[in-house]
Amino acid sequence: MTAPVRVLICDDQALIRTGFTTIIDAQPDLEVVGECGDGRTAVDLAARLHPDVVVMDVRMPVLDGIAATRLLAGVGVADPVKVLVVTTFNLDEYVYEALRAGASGFLLKDAPPAQLLHGIRTVATGAALLAPEVTRQLVGRHAARIRPAEETPANVALTPRELEVLRLIASGLSNGEIAVALVISQETVKTYVSRILTKLDLRDRVQAVIYAYRNGLVA
Incomplete structure (x- = not known):
């Protein structure tokens, strides 16, 4: 056991x-x-x-x-x-x-x-x-503090689809919700998430959310 x-x-x-x-x-x-x-x-x-x-x-x-x-x-x-x-x-x-x-x-x-x-x-x-509600609250109230104006996006390593997935992660969507939004399977979403973390040298999904905020990927 x-x-x-x-x-x-x-x-x-x-x-x-x-x-x-x-x-x-x-x-x-x-x-x-x-x-x-x-x-x-x-x-x-x-x-x-x-x-x-x-x-x-x-x-x-x-x-x-x-x-x-x-x-x-x-x-x-x-x-x-x-x-x-x-x-x-x-x-x-x-x-x-x-x-x-x-x-x-x-x-x-x-x-x-x-x-x-x-x-x-x-x-x-x-x-x-x-928690999605925490992510959305963070976006709504703290985007200006989290994303300093002098910072510029560092997302050149990501494909357009990977950027789209990253934005949805940062908006508080789960893998299932992302799959529905993009009309793809959850396994495909997991693959995209894995690629994003690898390309950006991030530890986990939470760091991906922070990266997106700091680099202006969430409006």
């Missing part, structure tokens, strides 16, 4: 931690190995417990979730840990910074339990997860 995905929960609200633990531990393929209420403790626990995924809040005492994510999964970290940021919708101004810090996904706390579980499993496999 495959070992359960090891999950560390970091949130400064005890009730949230308890709720997440109850939901996650009820799954045969998931296991909560620890919990804490601040980012500094999360970094220390991750070093001891070696979780597969850290479910991370943003606003916390001692060390916030963005700084903790940077220490766990940021550029240059020798043994990065996958981080799934889960926070309230009114913190959407932190989405971009959390993803830049190295988070593999971002969900809202009011998401149904099934979406949380799907998010943990998705991130654990090495894939990225970005």
Whole structure:
């Protein structure tokens, strides 16, 4: 049998931690190995417990979730840990910074339990997860900050179709929605996504979204 995905929960609200633990531990393929209420403790626990995924809040005492994510999964970290940021919708101004810090996904706390579980499993496999509503909110409110005016597109390596797929990813569409929009199969969409990541030397879908914002591919 495959070992359960090891999950560390970091949130400064005890009730949230308890709720997440109850939901996650009820799954045969998931296991909560620890919990804490601040980012500094999360970094220390991750070093001891070696979780597969850290479910991370943003606003916390001692060390916030963005700084903790940077220490766990940021550029240059020798043994990065996958981080799934889960926070309230009114913190959407932190989405971009959390993803830049190295988070593999971002969900809202009011998401149904099934979406949380799907998010943990998705991130654990090495894939990225970005809730479409979060992506659209990011585009609508923060495009100017994310895409400095002096930056110019660096997309010459992509074909017109790959650029089209990248724009749809950045607009918050799932692979299935992209397939419908372009009248192609989901397998073809996956192939395009893989090519885009390879050509642009990006880690995952989340980095592709950030690339698109920073290079002016999303209006």
